[in-house]
Amino acid sequence: MNIDYNAMDERAFREMVRDFVWRECPPGMIHQARRMRWREAKDWCLKLAAKGWSAPAWPVEHGGMGLNIDKLIAFQDEFDRAGVARHPDIGLSMLGPLLIRFGSAQQKAHYLPRIAAFEDLWCQGYSEPGAGSDLAALRTSATSDGDHWVIDGQKIWTTLAQEATDIFILARTDPQARKQAGISFFLARMNTPGITVRPIRTLAGDEEFCEVFLDQVRIPKHNIVGAVNGGWTMAKALLGFERLLHGSPKLAQMVLLRLEAMARATGRFADPVFVEMFTRLSLDVADLAATYARFADGLKSGLSLGPEVSILKIWGAETAQRITEAMLDMAEEQGASRGAGDFGGAQVDPLGHYFLSRPGTIYGGSSEIQRNILAKAVLGLPSSSL
Amino acid sequence: MFTSIAEPEHRRQLRDSAADFLRRRCDAKAVRAAIETVDGFSRERWKAMADLGWTALLLPEKAGGLGLGFGDVAALHHEVGKAAAPEPLAVVSLLVAQAVARGCEGALREPVLNRLASGDVIATLAWQAAPGALGSDRVGPHAVRSGSSWRLAGRALFAPFAARADGLVVAARVASGVALFWLDGAPPVLEDRRLADGSTQASLSFDGVHLGTDALIAGPESGADILDGVLDTARLAASAELLGLAERAFAMTMEHLKTRRQFGAPIGSFQALQHRAVDHYIRIELARSALERAARVMDCGAAAAERGAEVSAAKARCGDTARDVARDCIQMHGAIGYTAECDLSLYVNRILVLSTWLGAARAHRDRWAALRLRSGEAA
């Protein structure tokens, strides 16, 4: 059953997506102010996979929907409007595109179908205690031993590592080389001996990320993507996908809709001061979506992602934060409570959304780092002489 | 840092002894342990605070209190904020005990004040009709006199610690104003909610509650004034705690900026972070000024409108400042700032609660405008 979604009329396409989402998405996945765990998202994920809809952006030949940019945006938009929470997507949004571009034929054939079917859940082993913004300072090492690599070191802030089946790891393969030059990109099963995970509780009270300890972890030689010591190219390409993912209007759109629901239910649209503020935020999101579409369009027509993609990440994350702050303001005393509260009949969790929007300016390259990139690589401003 | 006008000696001593107690009894580990209990605070530490006289700062000396002023209240709560202490000090000693002390002349007065001051009971205040309500014009519960009793009805929102309390003062609308009553025992909790900082807050329903005439603390001739007075006093304390919380969160962040290294340098050497830090330093100094001004005005015995405007100015400034500081301190910490393990989280969560308690910034700016602008007087 091969439908050519791109040939469909947009209205019909949207109706088809909307119908499926409203009919099939479990209520527990709707309007959640936190990252979903696998056990919560599983039913929904498997339904998406069965329908062939788990990887809307991937080419059809790799098990994706092969949507063009307009359809992709419409697809995501229907999910957002229904309030569908983000499911575990690191394999789909980050590793998948990387393998499609840099993976060997065997790697593509092995991993992509498993990712699309949610058989494998990936986590991202980049950051280390001493290597956050300065990722290239990473110290985890990989040494060659016969037909294996032996990995030693520690990762941190690894999102949902406690439920992942696999991890991709940046590790140093040439300790002599210049910072970026001696790094390689590895794939490992989480059940490999030597890997231990310790969950870390967030400010919001959820165990959302982890420390991952790598102690003499032996992985097969072929579990490397790209060339030995060629990992930095991969790391950067993946960060580009990550920035595109986090620069998508999704999070901002979701919280804007919650703000709107709260405001409608409590009659705030009668207040011109509120309307002015809401309009400003709405246009912030609308223009983000338009800018996102421009980038995505460029990608489809074969341009590679330039440093300008930082625009999306900054504007998307900061707009979402402005919106959740407006939610907190509107919630007044109720903004201090944990969990959803009643706002004139609308059930909304302003504090949860506020927390959830905080790390958007930290992960995937902080807002400060993105601004540094734009200042140097795009605007061409000189480096500080201090 | 430039300092404020020198504090009087007794206040400096109060601060020092408070800081010393909190250092010993209320470090981050102790706070963490307390907020994870059902109560959300430590009853043991609460008792120790009472023994130090903290529950009786404003009570007259002949009622066993310390007979101190609002500047002293602000100083104490400033220290309490720096430690992120979760105990219901402002609730019991300022909302409840002050309502009883200012209103009650009858037989209830001595025993209730003694129990409150001793730290033997936790009590709360119920009054609020709706979110954003700031005073006696928006009281939720109501009461009618029938024979030798009062019949209460209606609801009150956001009563702190109500589900953990052993008594409460309830403000109710009566025929000719607002009256205050003392209600012994567990409050009639409708819904109890856990807040960001581990404390709790409940909505209450007074439908079907009957009280004897001896439960009356203050009748309609003084009830509204007393209610507005204690609310403003507690707001002064909350503003002081917010200032303390913001200062400590900021200090922790400055420490992090000096020690955390990336790209071969302390992250505090990056100008983007330096400028952000300086902006918050400025905001904190403004908040300190607003707080000191409000305390001074209250100590001069200002009339209700003058007091209300100054307290609202301080609460708006301290609330917004603390929330902005909290937000950017998370950012400047990086991922570690988003964890519960980092002590910063204790400060952020408490700021998120106190900045809304007894009115968030916008409600207080509206009140300021109503008191200062709409009455035609220039700011």
Ligand SMILES: Cc1cc2nc3c(=O)[nH]c(=O)nc-3n(C[C@H](O)[C@H](O)[C@H](O)COP(=O)(O)OP(=O)(O)OC[C@H]3O[C@@H](n4cnc5c(N)ncnc54)[C@H](O)[C@@H]3O)c2cc1C
């Ligand atoms: C919720 C969450 C999920 C995450 N998930 C993952 C994951 O799955 N996998 C993974 O590998 N990592 C993950 N991370 C880690 C994330 O990528 C890092 O937090 C990020 O790279 C920043 O590093 P850091 O936290 O060490 O902060 P630091 O690098 O120490 O930065 C601290 C502060 O200094 C600023 N700063 C640093 N350098 C400069 C500079 N040159 N100029 C100006 N300012 C600067 C930063 O912007 C920040 O404000 C996650 C983080 C969070 C918060």
